[in-house]
Amino acid sequence: MLTVKDLNVWFGFPPDRVDAVKAASFAVAPGESFGLVGESGSGKSTILRAIAGLIDTWSGRIEVDGKAVAGRTRDRAFYRTVQMVFQDPYASLHPRHSVDAVLNEALTLQGMDDIDARITRLLEDVGLGRGFRFRYPHQLSGGQRQRVAIARALAAEPRLLLLDEPTSALDVSVQAEILNLLADLRAEHKLTYVMVSHDLAVVAHMCDRLAVMQHGRILEVMTADALRRGAGQQDYTRNLIAASTGYSRS
Template sequence: MSMLDVDGLNVWFGKHLERVDAVKGATFQVARGESFGLVGESGSGKSTILRAITGLAPDWSGTLSIEGQPIAKKRPKTFFKQVQMVFQDPYASLHPRHSVDQVLGETLHLHGFQDIDTRVVKLLDDVGLGQKFRFRYPHQLSGGQRQRVAIARALAPEPELLLLDEPTSALDVSVQAEILNLLTDLRADRGLTYLMVSHDLSVVAHMCDRLAVMKSGDIVEIMSVDALRAMNATHPYTQQLFKASL
């Protein structure tokens, strides 16, 4: 059984003459334990698919299923124990007046965990920060450290599926590889499934098993990462993306 099934997904913004169709008939499956990439130019609909899955883009049609169970328009609390998202900008995704301890502790409390102190320490260890960062505030952290906290927060409910929205694009090049390697290790250690959005084909080649290429809201091609590395594309747009990445 797939971890995630997306079948005929349409997502739009606005109404009537102002309606914009951001995603049109997207269909793909992500197997349990797989890392699946969504690539394409800015505005192609990649991040909108993630937002539809989490309920942040409320106007959608089609079928979204987690382990064979259709996702309702109103997400139950149990959904967010199973599915979490890491956002692109680590500067915007953390509350500036909340310490790392508050960020992680409140998340654990919301999801009903009791041994919060022990879990906060373990989460910080798991993302390579350690206890010395526990009572720091976002302004006392580098971009990479903030993103590690954001990843720890996403891991707190012990999800099975992580949605990764360009998790390294706002970071310095020197830090990007560290975060990607951390995500690779966490996937292996925790048996996680990833759905990852990126405009960077080298990131997808490093992180993913398969990928879907998007253009103007449409999925134009689904291919293996081996085909990506061999620059073996069938759709003209994908071939164009490959040439642009050289």
């Protein structure tokens, strides 16, 4: 579903150029959930943004469902296949747009028909009733806002979801609900996930495999089972696991 080969991403120009991602390569199979982990500034979210077309200063090869993408240009077909859920549900929804307006716009942009019924179905898919349809973001909790953001991403009926720390801005009590929702949606809609998280316990629970990043480079790709066992090949990986607050190997 996704192939990233020798991806380099940079910002600025010499002598102030910053190389955020360096020669990153990995592949994600259809239906797989793949994680990107590492310390802040390691390049995890930058990779997602390059895939999504939000950054145009990159080189290498990105293929989605066997089709190469270039630069920052993405066509409607791309966004029918790939959608992104951002970290902060407070920032990703327009404060003056109701839930209905948010979903209506997403469906219209994708050329969908029968919009009224689709909005109802999207709200049901993410565990929100039709009573939420005409509410505004300020009338929603953080978890409810993120459910709306997920519904907006699902409006295009994508096959690949890019998840950029989708629960880190939420209260701990709500995080598990959103993670369980994402797991259920993946099974129900046969979705492929690429998930960025700093929480190794979340990645161990949600992902099949993961890439460990440091200073813009992928150090190793490992299975979630190896993560749970603390069996990293690199010293950095083992130290990262050991330093994870609240992480359990059970």
